[in-house]
Amino acid sequence: MFEPVITEAVRSETRVLHGLVGVAGGLSLWGEDGAAVAGRATGRGSAAQPHPFAVPADRLLPGESWSEVAVTLPSTGSGPMPSPHLGLPPRRGAPRARAWRVPAVDVPFADADLVAEFDGRVAPSAGWIVELCGFAASLVRRGRVLPGVRLDGARPAARWRPVIAGADAVRQAALLDHMPPACRAAHRQPAADTMRAALERLVDGLVRTRLAETGVTLGGYGWLAALSGEPEFEAAPELADTLAGRLDAWFEQASAGAEVRVCFRLGDPREHEPVLPGEVPLPEDTWRLEFLLQAVDEPSVLVPAADVWRDASAPLRRWTSHPQERLLAGLGRAARLYPELDGALHQIHPGQMLLDTEGAHRFLSHAAVLEEAGYGVLLPAWWRRRPSLGLSLEVRGRDPIAHVLRDRTVGLRELVDFQWGLALGGRTLTEDDLADLAQAKVPLVRLRGRWVFLDPERLAAGLAFLKRGGGRMTAGDALRVTRLLPPEELPLPVTDARGEGWLADLLTGRLDERLEVLPPPEGLVGRLRPYQIRGFSWLAFLDSLGLGACLADDMGLGKTVQLLTLLLHHREGPALLICPLSVLGNWQREAERFAPSLRVRVLHGAARDDPAALADGADLVLTTYATAVRDADALAAISWDRVVLDEAQHIKNAGGLAARSVRRFPARNRIALTGTPVENRLAELWSILDFVNPGVLASAHTFRARFAVPIERYADEDAAARLRQATRPFLLRRTKADHGIAAELPSxxxxxxxxxxxxxxxxxxxxxxxxxxxxxxxxxxxxxxxxxxxxxxxxxxxxxxxxxxxxxxxxxxxxxxxxxxxxxxxxxxxxxxxxxxxxxxxxxxxxxxxxxxxxxxxxxxxxxxxxxxxxxxxxxxxxxxxxxxxxxxxxxxxxxxxxxxxxxxxxxxxxxxxxxxxxxxxxxxxxxxxxxxxxxxxxxxxxxxxxxxxxxxxxxxxxxxxxxxxxxxxxxxxxxxxxxxxxxxxxxxxxxxx
Structure with missing residues (x-):
């Protein structure tokens, strides 16, 4: 287990790289298998002992220099207590703080890539260090730094200091609140001092590294030269004191002034204020960029620049007494990031800019930079929720009369005609829309009465793809393309699918809306519960469309009786049901009880009949997985109406003999029954659903790359949502906690x-x-x-x-x-x-x-x-x-x-x-x-x-x-x-x- 600590005085400041190794604060990663909770060591002069479970130094970061760090940990007489996140029971005895020596390596900068290099498990507290480093990098990237002088050494030293105010102050406070105790296990000072020292060293090192990378040096000697070179410089004590005082005053003024910031508000042409009598109306496509002052900690307090210049900015008095100076200074700094502001600054009292569509687009392209630099940016609502460009697919069955009369189909193997198009926000664009896009000079376009932004590269790729036109594909391919696993060759995702009949509902995720609850068939003995009737109706509905189904009800909710009801409802030939030996007799008894009219045969035992002879004249043939494997050739030679797998988790290993055998059995329809579609890994779900509807989830390799790895390894919620959408048409899952079922069960x-x-x-x-x-x-x-x-x-x-x-x-x-x-x-x-x-x-x-x-x-x-x-x-x-x-x-x-x-x-x-x-x-x-x-x-x-x-x-x-x-x-x-x-x-x- 690797825990980070912020250390003291581990190297000279001349070795600072990215700021994490320094005199007053740095970062070390040390390896141990126990706890990491800060405390004050008991006893004086007690030498730190080697940590009994320390990871060897050569396993930390191979090739890096290392040293020993003394860390204070809660311990008992038998050794350090285990870290709480390991989930192990604590050691017996009252804990007390005790110092331990552990091997450690000093790292230049902590990010996810560096942490991934460690040979072993990384403690959750390392994530906090990564976040601290990211905060420092954000401050430097946004220019939230000022130069300063440190006077606590033998000679004065130049340094770069982070300017923390407004939103950054909130973020710093949150970091401090969540600072893991492990990070200060090597310190004897408050957490705030530890974090501040580390943050200052980070910022100083990052600025120096950035200057060195760009080849910039500041001045030839003295303090300026020390800001980009060796930190220490020569100066008379009184001059160093004066310089430090003035720089500190500048720093305090910058921090205080950050309580109020300049804000830019871009108005949509539709949002123009009414024209007063005698005023000239603005052109139709004129955008208004308004300047305001905003309180950082209360963003709702906004004062237009016009009020600031009229000295009518009373709402800002509690934050600043010089609003006009703040506005002008803020606009001046913003002009370095957005040069088009120079024109407005030539006005005596700058308050707004009028932009054409191209100018509005240029401002929008600078909005993120201004926002990252600490400015407020208010944009039209449609910009924050701008629709994405995607592909549309129109699918039509090749026999329109049949679709009008009834949903006659051969399932996912049916051939359909298709035509590609472009969709914006899930709506297919017409030919007129595409013509307007082709004539647009900038990505900002008025379309159907509203402004939209279209990425030029995505638009060009989509238009080029449309040249492919249409063609024919199977219904299964259409399903994969639109809802499941878009092929890599598509330049854009499919966001709109249209068609007719059952396939249209399947593509759009509304298939269950077509479900018609059926009455129980004749021949059924007993009463079905409401959720069982719906489950039987769902099976019958998919069966009528030629689609396989996975009924994944919880154990004990009656999957057996729902399947028997389906067999009574419709059968065109013998059905093969494969189950574990332990439930073979249960299926016989349940069939006799609920569906006595079914002709049931059992294929099992050393003296079993020939499968073909047994299937002749039977409605249901019961066998076990072991028998199905042994008689695979004979069973594969029979045309089954349905092949049903009970306890379908028996084929969760797609490469296993049972899974490979049952996939060979030809059937008009396939059904899987299981209470646990996923026991350990998502690959098990793929194996079951690939049996039900072969190829619907693409290959096992593709499924693993697009779903299993993102969900299992990285907890990707987007991938999980796409998988739920992908499996929804074919998988019905009800649990005992569901409304309407829980009431029928005891606790x-x-x-x-x-x-x-x-x-x-x-x-x-x-x-x-x-x-x-x-x-x-x-x-x-x-x-x-x-x-x-x-x-x-x-x-x-x-x-x-x-x-x-x-x-x-x-x-x-x-x-x-x-x-x-x-x-x-x-x-x-x-x-x-x-x-x-x-x-x-x-x-x-x-x-x-x-x-x-x-x-x-x-x-x-x-x-x-x-x-x-x-x-x-x-x-x-x-x-x-x-x-x-x-x-x-x-x-x-x-x-x-x-x-x-x-x-x-x-x-x-x-x-x-x-x-x-x-x-x-x-x-x-x-x-x-x-x-x-x-x-x-x-x-x-x-x-x-x-x-x-x-x-x-x-x-x-x-x-x-x-x-x-x-x-x-x-x-x-x-x-x-x-x-x-x-x-x-x-x-x-x-x-x-x-």
Whole structure:
């Protein structure tokens, strides 16, 4: 972890580069794995000790010189406390300030590029340093600096000082309020003094660097020469004092005068004031540029220059007593940035300028420069919200009569005619509009009665593109071009799409407005809830258009019955439904219950029938993913009406055998059912939707570049919004928290149980940890990832029960804190007449736990794991759901975590952690489903003082490591350093309970 500190006296001022290494303040980046909170060291004369978790100096910035920095950190007797943003538990004991020595490199200027060069993780406090450097660079760029003299050394020294006032003062105050304590861990002075010294050194160094880069020198000797050369200069003490006093007075006057600033207001020709009798009206295209004075801290206080010259500027009295001087001086300085002001300054009392359209455009092009220099700039509202130029696409079906009669189509493969155009603000430009643009001399054009600004390069590129004319493309290509993934060869984005029928609504994002709620079909047994009727209608609507669909309702909201309703509504041939083995029987039962008229066949087992013979005369063929892979050739030879994937996350790996197999099966329509369209990465969503509508999201490589990387790595909200828009037509997502659904469900309550460990568990835990650290310390170790993941599994097993780690048949009672807590929860639930689901990721432990719980409580205990035959698992589920007395159902997480309906239980216990919230939620939702009438209690067992508690805290608090945990399962552990592993896996004293 790299933390920045502002240091003292680390180098001579002659080495200043960009101002961050100096006598009174500079920046160092130091590496450590602990805390960075400023404090005053306790005790006098205590020498700083080496930081125990310091990053080696050669890992900071290779090739840079480094030194040691003494930093004061909150510490305990065992060492420095961890940084709060790491999400690790604090060390035991009362904290006290203590000095530590850490390696550090002095950097010239901190920006995002430099921070990215560091070999390791950068603390969030480094972002504050980057912001401080950006503030200093902004001051220098805008000329908010003045020269000065410093008299605190052996000889006087020239310096450049930042002028902070108005909006800059507000920004400086905000920086000070958010200054991380780590930044002053090497200081003994207030935060304001530390930041001011660093900012002055930054500004001084930046100005000197800028002068050196441009080859500018100021004067030949003395103070002027020192402003662009060596800072110190020779001068008699009395002369140096006089010079410093006058420069300080100039500095104070400039800072005070900045409370009032010159403001420019550009008036649209439509906003001319009424013409008084006897006045000559202004030409139609005349723009008025008005001069005003504005209070910086109250921008609403605006006084026109005419009032200033008439001495009628009473509203400004509280800010300045010399408004006329402020106005004239401000206009004079602004003329250096906008030379056309010179003409106005020749007037005795300058108050405004009259501009033609070309002159108005030239002012608008200087507006940003004036604004950055600190001037107020008020522009017409349309300039701030000027519409963007884009392409328009008009699409027409090749059979207009069919579109009039009904939406008959072959889906995204349908050929359509198209024509390109230009659009401004989402409205397509006519030929007359384009003719007006072609005649315009400047980018500022009156179009349709309003002024617009058009970038010349974008306009030229758009006009050149129109020469391509029109042609033919598929409906899928039109969709990709307009709403999803514009191809790179387009010079402008598509901002307007027009057409007819369903395709027009699809292109414009209004497809759902055409949705007609259908009545339940004949043959459906049972009553659909309102949201289920809408889901079935949505599936039927897309099916009628030849578009695939992904129904991504939460677990337990009835995706099964919605799909069966669709099959009853319309079928032209056999449908193939692929699902996990664990829910194959559930599909059979649900079809018999809700759609008994459907002819359902099952393709599974060693003695299964030929797929072609089975499909002949069937309405629905059920099979598993494993069988689909084995019989892929035979299934690919059948023309299916629909191919449906249940628990579609099974094809989240697009390169996996299952995903490649199911893509081969020909079908009129494809449907995906999943409660978790994205478990870990957006590539999973691409894989599912590419099965549903092949090619609609372009290639996996393109999708990753335009969506996955911007969203996952940089949290790009624009990319996320575009992805939501892109997937909206084909993905229907409803959650249990949605209005209209939540009222039909009971509540779900999460309880975390912190369990202690027995002495036997602790000794096994320590033995595993010691062995891991010893093996990681061996030179040349190349199996780091395997060692870490294996050790993690063993540590989790030690937390569950010694018998699991030792792999023996020893008894369970009295040897595990988790088992004791599980028995307490079970006893309470059974006493209340309520059943339980007990999940574990270790199938072997489930086999050990089942007889123990049966003997302990005398109730039926069932055990479902990956090796349970399909018929046996169906019988167990049915018996559990229909039982007259409460019972216990032990399930392995992989085999029982999806697809099952187990609403007979309202207690869910996670004995061990999978550390993937999505996976655990799926498992919990076996009980929290439609049909559940009692509150569901989810119990999570966590061992106190172990890696389980630390990672659970990260997941609960959404700390720094949460993204790494969720984003890559449990493999993130292998990337941690040995010191990080030691802290994460360490066993705290409070873990032992006996």
């Amino acid at each position: 779900k309550r999460h309880v975390r149980h912190l369990c202690g460990m027995t002495t036997e568990q602790v000794s096994l835990y320590r033995a595993v940890l010691d062995d891991l650290l010893e093996r990681l310390a061996e030179p040349g170790e190349t199996r780091r990832k395997g060692l870490v993941l294996a050790a993690m599994t063993k540590l989790k097993q030690a937390c569950v029960h010694p018998a699991l780690l030792l792999k023996d048949a020893s008894p369970l009672p009295g040897r595990s804190g988790k088992i004791d807590r599980l028995e307490e929860i079970t006893d309470h639930a059974l006493g209340a007449g309520e059943s339980l689901l007990v999940f574990t990721q270790f199938a072997r432990f489930g086999g050990m736990l089942t007889p123990h719980l049966a003997a302990r409580f005398g109730v039926p205990v069932r055990f479902l794991h990956g090796g349970t035959p399909g018929g046996a698992r169906d019988r167990m589920v049915a018996e559990f759901q229909q039982a007259d007395r409460p019972g216990i159902f032990v399930l392995s997480l992989k085999a029982g975590g999806t697809g099952l309906n187990l609403t007979a239980a309202n207690h869910v216990v996670h004995v061990d952690r999978w550390w993937n919230p999505a996976t655990e939620t799926q498992a919990s939702d076996r009980a929290f489903r439609i049909g559940q009438r009692r509150d569901v209690h989810v119990h999570t067992l966590v061992c106190l003082g172990t890696l389980e508690e630390r990672i659970d805290r990260v997941l609960t608090d959404k700390g720094v490591l949460a993204e790494r945990v969720v984003g890559s399962g449990e493999g993130w552990l292998s990337a941690l350093s040995t010191n990080e592993l030691r802290d994460l896996f360490a066993l705290a004293p409070e873990a032992i309970v006996d």
